[in-house]
Amino acid sequence: MKFIEKLLAASRKNRSLLCIGLDPDPKLMPRTAVFRFNREIIDATSDLVCAYKPNLAFYEAMGIKGLRALEKTVAHIPRNIPIIGDAKRGDIASSSEAYARAVFDSFGFDAVTVNPYLGYDSIAPFIAYPDRGVFILCKTSNAGAADFQDLTLAEKHTQRTRQTLYEVVAEKANSWNTQGNIGLVVGATYPEQLKRIRELCPKLPLLIPGIGAQGGDIESVVRYGVDARGEKAILNSSRQILYASKGKDFAEAARAEALKLRDRINLILANRQ
Numbered sequence: 001m002k003f004i005e006k007l008l009a010a011s012r013k014n015r016s017l018l019c020i021g022l023d024p025d026p027k028l029m030p031r032t033a034v035f036r037f038n039r040e041i042i043d044a045t046s047d048l049v050c051a052y053k054p055n056l057a058f059y060e061a062m063g064i065k066g067l068r069a070l071e072k073t074v075a076h077i078p079r080n081i082p083i084i085g086d087a088k089r090g091d092i093a094s095s096s097e098a099y100a101r102a103v104f105d106s107f108g109f110d111a112v113t114v115n116p117y118l119g120y121d122s123i124a125p126f127i128a129y130p131d132r133g134v135f136i137l138c139k140t141s142n143a144g145a146a147d148f149q150d151l152t153l154a155e156k157h158t159q160r161t162r163q164t165l166y167e168v169v170a171e172k173a174n175s176w177n178t179q180g181n182i183g184l185v186v187g188a189t190y191p192e193q194l195k196r197i198r199e200l201c202p203k204l205p206l207l208i209p210g211i212g213a214q215g216g217d218i219e220s221v222v223r224y225g226v227d228a229r230g231e232k233a234i235l236n237s238s239r240q241i242l243y244a245s246k247g248k249d250f251a252e253a254a255r256a257e258a259l260k261l262r263d264r265i266n267l268i269l270a271n272r273q
Contacts, residue, residue, distance in 0.1 A: 003111050003133035003181055004205060006082045008231060011050035018262045019051040021238030022073060023058045028243045030250050034069040039076050040251035045258045046078050053236055055086040074108055082110040090115030092122050100125040104132050111135060113185055116169055130179040138197060139166040141187025141210035170200040183207055191220035198224055209236040222268040230269050237261060
């Protein structure tokens with residue numbers, strides 16, 4: 001099954017555009033092992049989400065123990081729920097091919113985030129897996145995103161005058177989408193840019209982080225992020241759900257927060273113009 005088919009199937013079954021970022025931070029977690037923490041979060045929320053998104057940095061920071069916890073986490077997620085490996089990989093030649101094997105063959109992620117700064121050949125090894133999703137960083141949610149992504153390019157490098165770098169990335173994504181497996185990462189903290197990217201890419205799935213602790217406006221994100229059918233938007237929240245409680249009830253609190261967020265998204269979706 002292709003990634004987009006798996007995503008839409010999970011989204012429709014669970015009536016959800018919500019993705020939970022599985023980002024275990026020992027400073028914020030209750031006192032429990034990483035895999036146990038993830039397992040209880042997954043068991044409490046798997047009927048409320050369209051995807052899970054582990055951020056590899058949190059697991060790599062723990063060394064081999066963290067990678068083993070990641071492996072167990074991926075194995076525990078129900079098979080009908082897509083898993084997006086938030087790796088932000090970007091390299092060339094054999095290095096990029098090795099990264100693609102790592103995320104898809106070794107860890108078994110259904111999709112991955114990649115950095116387009118090195119150009120098409122750095123992304124091609126990921127696109128070569130036609131059944132896996134490839135989310136290209138386009139307009140990210142961090143404050144420093146404007147340092148490069150908002151730069152206006154010279155006319156000779158674009159199809160139009162006054163085109164920003166993130167617009168060029170979006171248009172490149174359309175042209176590279178020969179396998180039907182490309183999506184874009186667009187931060188919830190920039191709703192007007194999100195609107196523009198959806199205009200440029202009406203059919204691509206958008207991974208939209210930043211609706212929780214980062215402060216993205218959910219109403220704008222839903223309105224601008226979904227496609228014409230009200231789908232293909234993956235709204236990610238991590239800390240707001242994972243750390244809703246630091247007590248023994250952390251899984252129950254996470255479920256309550258995820259349910260509230262999913263239902264709020266659905267209400268906005270139902271009332272959108």
